[in-house]
Amino acid sequence: MSDTQDLPDRARASKPVPKPGxxxxxxxxxxxxxxxxxxxxxxxxxxxxILGVSPRAREAYAAAADLLHMYPDSRTTILRDAIASTxxxxxxxLIFGCGSDEVFQLLNQAYLEPGDNIVQGExxxxxxxxxxxxxxxxxxxAKEPGYRIDVDEILKVxxxxxxxxxxxxxxxxxxxxxxxxEIERLHAALPPSVILVLDGAxxxxxxxxxxxxxxxxxxxxxxxVVTHTFSKLYGLAALRLGWGYAPLAIAEAVDRIRLxxxxxxxxxxxxxxxxxxxxxxxxxxxxxxxxxxxLTQQLGGIGLDIVGPSATNFLLVGFPHRPGKTAAxxxxxxxxxxxxxxxxxxxxLPDHLRITxxxxxxxxxVSDALADFMRG
Ligand SMILES: *Cc1c(COP(=O)(O)O)cnc(C)c1O
Numbered sequence: 001m002s003d004t005q006d007l008p009d010r011a012r013a014s015k016p017v018p019k020p021g022x023x024x025x026x027x028x029x030x031x032x033x034x035x036x037x038x039x040x041x042x043x044x045x046x047x048x049x050i051l052g053v054s055p056r057a058r059e060a061y062a063a064a065a066d067l068l069h070m071y072p073d074s075r076t077t078i079l080r081d082a083i084a085s086t087x088x089x090x091x092x093x094l095i096f097g098c099g100s101d102e103v104f105q106l107l108n109q110a111y112l113e114p115g116d117n118i119v120q121g122e123x124x125x126x127x128x129x130x131x132x133x134x135x136x137x138x139x140x141x142a143k144e145p146g147y148r149i150d151v152d153e154i155l156k157v158x159x160x161x162x163x164x165x166x167x168x169x170x171x172x173x174x175x176x177x178x179x180x181x182e183i184e185r186l187h188a189a190l191p192p193s194v195i196l197v198l199d200g201a202x203x204x205x206x207x208x209x210x211x212x213x214x215x216x217x218x219x220x221x222x223x224x225v226v227t228h229t230f231s232k233l234y235g236l237a238a239l240r241l242g243w244g245y246a247p248l249a250i251a252e253a254v255d256r257i258r259l260x261x262x263x264x265x266x267x268x269x270x271x272x273x274x275x276x277x278x279x280x281x282x283x284x285x286x287x288x289x290x291x292x293x294x295l296t297q298q299l300g301g302i303g304l305d306i307v308g309p310s311a312t313n314f315l316l317v318g319f320p321h322r323p324g325k326t327a328a329x330x331x332x333x334x335x336x337x338x339x340x341x342x343x344x345x346x347x348x349l350p351d352h353l354r355i356t357x358x359x360x361x362x363x364x365x366v367s368d369a370l371a372d373f374m375r376g
Pocket of ligand 1: 047098099100101102125168171172199201228229230231232237240241242
């Protein structure tokens, strides 16, 4: 398929036709927020921070109410400086976006031509491919044996047209992780023209000493971008705030195409406050550390197959392929009890549900409900 050959057809079409690739996109499916006939369902479908938001971030957000008539600082300077000093990074190498989703999109847009490709794990996060398709690029999927990123499988699918590799570590929806030594091995085997994007959306929940989000490593490379988000640990999903640490040349390329005001004043102020609230971060991590093993054990005990070990604030749970006991049945059963989980069919995982670690009462409710479900 030559992309220029498509042009005459589009010109003669009886109505406007989107460019090639756009209609191949499976629009992003967010986690459910409602259940029919249930008043206040518990949302365990989007991996949000179950403790809510840092009280200091909430205060900073409230203070922004007096500034709503103003354009935000286009450079996101206050948050840029706060992140640079917190993580000891060069401020000019930071990229900001409307969620880390936008950072992925900007990288795709700046580096992909029609016919290029991105590489990601077969269960990789959906947002990467959406932006790549929009650039008329292809998606090459690397097998994830045992639901885990495998560096050799990634290397098998990298070719001359690969411009970016997107790798979430820990992964979503798998929850699994690989040691940083594996990522160094991957990087060493890549052509220097390929950008390795390390998506650290759940990195703060991965406490094993062999894990690293890659910020230190990225510092001295020309082709590694590390992304982080305020949507998960920091509890600011509503404010849409993400960032990336990139080689200067990449940050400068992205800066040319981004929207001028892609982070908001409330977002910038709340982001600075959330970053400084170590107590809230620690409590959030401790909560997950306490309840993730508990829920893993409970669900494992009733015969469900827990992918992992998870190093995130969620579990990926495998269900039997038996009528009445499938993931779809379990999802409906839980929904009727007001417990919203995430189906992951669109990730090629029809037999699994992704369940965010909840508060104690949520976790007990999920465990009780699934025990009833499996017995029933
Ligand atoms: C939630 C998530 C993100 C963050 O998305 P935002 O746009 O920053 O809210 C990024 N990557 C993965 C794998 C995620 O699950």
